Amino acid sequence: MKEASIFREFLRYVSLNVCGMIGLSGYILADTFFVSKGLGADGLTALNLAIPVYSFVHGSGLMLGMGGATKYSVLMGQKEHCQADQLFSNVVYFTGILAAAFLLVGGFLAGKLTLWLGADQAVFSMTKTYLRVILFFAPAFMLNDVLVCFVRNDGEPKLSMAAMLTGSLSNIMLDYLFIFPLHMGILGAVLATAMAPLISIGVLSRHWTAKRNQFHFKKARIVPELAAHIFSLGVPSLITEVASGIVMIVFNSLILRLEGNLGVAAYGVVASLSLVVTSIYTGIAQGAQPILSRFYGRGNTRNTKKILKYAVLTTLLLSGCIYLLFVTAADPIAGVFNSGKNHKLQQIAVTGLRLYFTAVPFVGFNIILSAYYTSTEKALPAQILSLSRGFFIILPMAFLLSFLWGMTGVWFSYLITESIVTAVGILFYIRFERVSQV
Numbered sequence: 001m002k003e004a005s006i007f008r009e010f011l012r013y014v015s016l017n018v019c020g021m022i023g024l025s026g027y028i029l030a031d032t033f034f035v036s037k038g039l040g041a042d043g044l045t046a047l048n049l050a051i052p053v054y055s056f057v058h059g060s061g062l063m064l065g066m067g068g069a070t071k072y073s074v075l076m077g078q079k080e081h082c083q084a085d086q087l088f089s090n091v092v093y094f095t096g097i098l099a100a101a102f103l104l105v106g107g108f109l110a111g112k113l114t115l116w117l118g119a120d121q122a123v124f125s126m127t128k129t130y131l132r133v134i135l136f137f138a139p140a141f142m143l144n145d146v147l148v149c150f151v152r153n154d155g156e157p158k159l160s161m162a163a164m165l166t167g168s169l170s171n172i173m174l175d176y177l178f179i180f181p182l183h184m185g186i187l188g189a190v191l192a193t194a195m196a197p198l199i200s201i202g203v204l205s206r207h208w209t210a211k212r213n214q215f216h217f218k219k220a221r222i223v224p225e226l227a228a229h230i231f232s233l234g235v236p237s238l239i240t241e242v243a244s245g246i247v248m249i250v251f252n253s254l255i256l257r258l259e260g261n262l263g264v265a266a267y268g269v270v271a272s273l274s275l276v277v278t279s280i281y282t283g284i285a286q287g288a289q290p291i292l293s294r295f296y297g298r299g300n301t302r303n304t305k306k307i308l309k310y311a312v313l314t315t316l317l318l319s320g321c322i323y324l325l326f327v328t329a330a331d332p333i334a335g336v337f338n339s340g341k342n343h344k345l346q347q348i349a350v351t352g353l354r355l356y357f358t359a360v361p362f363v364g365f366n367i368i369l370s371a372y373y374t375s376t377e378k379a380l381p382a383q384i385l386s387l388s389r390g391f392f393i394i395l396p397m398a399f400l401l402s403f404l405w406g407m408t409g410v411w412f413s414y415l416i417t418e419s420i421v422t423a424v425g426i427l428f429y430i431r432f433e434r435v436s437q438v
Contacts, residue, residue, distance in 0.1 A: 060146025067234020077297025106135025243390025
């Protein structure tokens, strides 16, 4: 396969997936915008306290979708069609089991979870409503994540993108309808978000009605070894999303102590935009993944390395553009979400945008490198990088730096964490390259 055709395929998959992932992240961004307009600072605070729950649900869906779809691409590269069907069937079973757990939490523990997330009397009711509906619709969110990944890896990246964008656009329209003309408040915002994956699944159904699918759901026994393999490959995707939720929970707690509810509202603006930025890098990683896995399945190491190079260079180029945007336009961007023209909220958000997003090139590189290891069935280094980003480094950094430098320390803990993980990732890559050449 010529280099020019490899690069064209890379651009096709990546561009479609970046557009789709931006659309998917638009679920929360649309909520943030309309809630800020309709419910003010208290609404933003409630939304930001509840969003980590969405990260856990979405991350679980991506874990199964990315883990299963990665193995699916390898099996298809090896012409193992029967095993591919068994794999997909097992992924659907696991999705149902995890979704049932989220339903139980929503039904019986919503109030306790709301208190644990830090909601006070002023925002308790709104926070509880948002997270309960998200948990009740967990099956739809997770199934949509799984189908998007499998359809994309089955040679239909355009359909996956169309499904994600359609879901996001419907969320935006329903947000406006439910919050303003129908005056449904926070319930309207979360119902709009919950309807989006159902609409996306409807678009994805064309893959079956047009009989383009090469994978099929069949009655199959649950294979524990297969489950372990899917989870090991999908855990980095889970941690990437859950890390966002964990960071938000910790940052919310620290910022509540430092700046109160208004600080959390300002951080909500930064966090929502961070989800969009992360989705761009995730889109690059997910776009590169099917090609990486296919070349890896065929034993074509040379082309696998080419795709990694393209992904890293694309990420670094976009990172420069993203940071330039936040440095030069932080004030008007924050103002979009500050409908009450609160000076303190504006000040905290503008400072946060300029400091927090200094980490973007490291974030992008870490997501790409983790996806590379996952795509080539090297689960351990991918898991170490993801766990370091989400737990081992970010948590102690956030507590230490917030104690030393207050809000400035909170913002810079993200940069320091991601830069340390980048150094570790480069060392891993050098080590694995030496081993593979022996």
